[in-house]
Amino acid sequence: MSEKENINSIFxxxxxxxxxxxxxxxxNYKQLNELRLRAGKPIVVILGNQYYFVSEKGITQNIxxxxxxxxxxxxxxxxxxxxxxxxxxxEQIKQGFITINSGIRIGIAGTGVCEGEQIKTIKNFTxxxxxxxxxxxxxxxxxxxxxxxxxxxxxxxxxxxxxxxxTTFIRDFINQLSERNISLNILLLDERGEISPFCDGENNLxxxxxCDVLSFINKPQGFLIGIRSLSPSIIVCDxxxxxxxxxxxxYAGYCGVGVMATAHAGSINELKNKPNFxxxxxxxxxxxxxxxxxxxxxxxxxxxxxxxFVPIKLADIDYS
Amino acid sequence: MKIILILIVVISMTYIxxxxxxxxxxxxxxxxDIILLCEKLCVExxxxxxxxxxxxxxxxxxxxxxxxxxxxxxxxxxxNNNEVLTKDFLFKKNTLxxxxxxxxxxxxxxxxxxLDASNQISQINDYKNKFIELKQKTNEENSKFGSLSLKxxxxxxxxxxxxxx
Numbered sequence: 001m002s003e004k005e006n007i008n009s010i011f012x013x014x015x016x017x018x019x020x021x022x023x024x025x026x027x028n029y030k031q032l033n034e035l036r037l038r039a040g041k042p043i044v045v046i047l048g049n050q051y052y053f054v055s056e057k058g059i060t061q062n063i064x065x066x067x068x069x070x071x072x073x074x075x076x077x078x079x080x081x082x083x084x085x086x087x088x089x090x091e092q093i094k095q096g097f098i099t100i101n102s103g104i105r106i107g108i109a110g111t112g113v114c115e116g117e118q119i120k121t122i123k124n125f126t127x128x129x130x131x132x133x134x135x136x137x138x139x140x141x142x143x144x145x146x147x148x149x150x151x152x153x154x155x156x157x158x159x160x161x162x163x164x165x166x167t168t169f170i171r172d173f174i175n176q177l178s179e180r181n182i183s184l185n186i187l188l189l190d191e192r193g194e195i196s197p198f199c200d201g202e203n204n205l206x207x208x209x210x211c212d213v214l215s216f217i218n219k220p221q222g223f224l225i226g227i228r229s230l231s232p233s234i235i236v237c238d239x240x241x242x243x244x245x246x247x248x249x250x251y252a253g254y255c256g257v258g259v260m261a262t263a264h265a266g267s268i269n270e271l272k273n274k275p276n277f278x279x280x281x282x283x284x285x286x287x288x289x290x291x292x293x294x295x296x297x298x299x300x301x302x303x304x305x306x307x308x309f310v311p312i313k314l315a316d317i318d319y320s
Numbered sequence: 321m322k323i324i325l326i327l328i329v330v331i332s333m334t335y336i337x338x339x340x341x342x343x344x345x346x347x348x349x350x351x352x353d354i355i356l357l358c359e360k361l362c363v364e365x366x367x368x369x370x371x372x373x374x375x376x377x378x379x380x381x382x383x384x385x386x387x388x389x390x391x392x393x394x395x396x397x398x399x400n401n402n403e404v405l406t407k408d409f410l411f412k413k414n415t416l417x418x419x420x421x422x423x424x425x426x427x428x429x430x431x432x433x434x435l436d437a438s439n440q441i442s443q444i445n446d447y448k449n450k451f452i453e454l455k456q457k458t459n460e461e462n463s464k465f466g467s468l469s470l471k472x473x474x475x476x477x478x479x480x481x482x483x484x485x
Contacts, residue, residue, distance in 0.1 A: 083371040087437040
């Protein structure tokens with residue numbers, strides 16, 4: 001099955017027929033980044049970097065022709081995305097998303113049901129953001145040579161605003177190492193099952209021969225389990241931010257294991273000012289910082305910095 | 321010739337009696353099966369949190385033919401985004417259940433998969449209790465009408481046979 005047929009069959013299973021026919025069936029899925037559905041509002045498709053509305057004839061820039069998403073559509077999409085088994089994905093719903101086949105992530109907005117400080121679930125869903133992952137081969141090449149020194153991997157943090165290609169970057173990084181026969185054992189902590197998704201027993205996105213994947217396990221537990229039982233050379237994980245994540249990375253740093261992680265920040269200066277990252281920066285656990293943006297489309301390389309935030313290479317200038 | 325006629329009458333009456341008995345047995349079996357399904361669902365949802373289609377598909381061979389028909393239609397609904405779960409769709413071939421029973425089973429299937437694990441399990445248990453009541457009712461029906469019909473019709477066949485002699 002081709003990638004397009006695969007994406008089509010997945011969307012056919014979850015989207016109402018009218019939305020599927022209008023939004024997915026006839027568009028260039030390689031450019032399709034996001035589908036945004038809000039109850040009572042027009043459906044928005046993001047192709048490349050451009051916003052479009054979904055009309056009955058296909059995509060349009062005319063809001064008056066757009067199809068309005070109903071509450072029922074949103075409820076149905078979530079029900080179908082959970083394979084008609086909400087209980088099976090409630091742990092994900094509690095964290096605001098569902099990951100379906102091929103790493104497609106559905107972000108969910110609605111009303112939280114809390115007990116004490118714990119979220120029990122989310123109800124009355126109001127918005128969905130459906131993000132489609134892409135395998136962009138060689139997108140990490142520009143930075144790759146700066147991540148090793150004398151064959152030794154430098155702990156790396158990739159930063160960008162949401163939707164700017166961090167996950168795609170780490171996926172390509174893992175594949176590039178394998179392609180170059182760099183036989184470092186990679187442990188991929190795929191907390192949301194979107195970096196290395198399995199679809200019908202196959203994984204088409206991470207094709208490395210040297211990568212072990214721990215899916216749907218939180219980072220602190222994943223670091224502990226992985227270091228103890230899988231003896232990785234490098235642990236790769238997505239979107240660190242919570243204090244527990246920082247502690248887990250510090251733990252790995254003092255166990256002789258390399259770390260590649262991603263975090264949200266608009267620029268290197270924003271990153272420097274993130275309060276809970278201070279201890280990581282003070283201890284200089286990360287030796288490289290890669291900044292990505294969506295300036296020329298998701299995954300635009302803006303620069304790579306050393307542990308003192310001194311640029312090694314910026315978009316068009318090489319300082320090395 | 322007379323003997324053949326008597327044999328035909330006796331066999332036909334017995335056959336009708338068996339048919340009526342089978343009707344009540346099949347009704348009872350549907351409720352036994354749905355109770356078994358409830359038990360399987362509760363165990364699998366609390367332990368493995370597998371999806372409904374994988375739980376039901378892996379247990380489908382445990383069920384009787386009539387319940388298997390209902391279950392296969394429900395599996396089609398789970399797999400096909402465009403299907404709508406209605407009484408006509410779910411029970412298209414079923415003549416064993418009455419309207420209220422169909423409505424209850426339809427509601428049971430409609431509500432599956434819409435809650436988190438603990439609430440889903442307690443909801444399934446509520447339905448299971450209702451199905452247990454219905455199973456008891458069908459059990460009584462079976463012993464009251466099913467066995468009685470068989471006995472009566474066999475006797476009637478014999479009686480007609482005797483009269484014909």
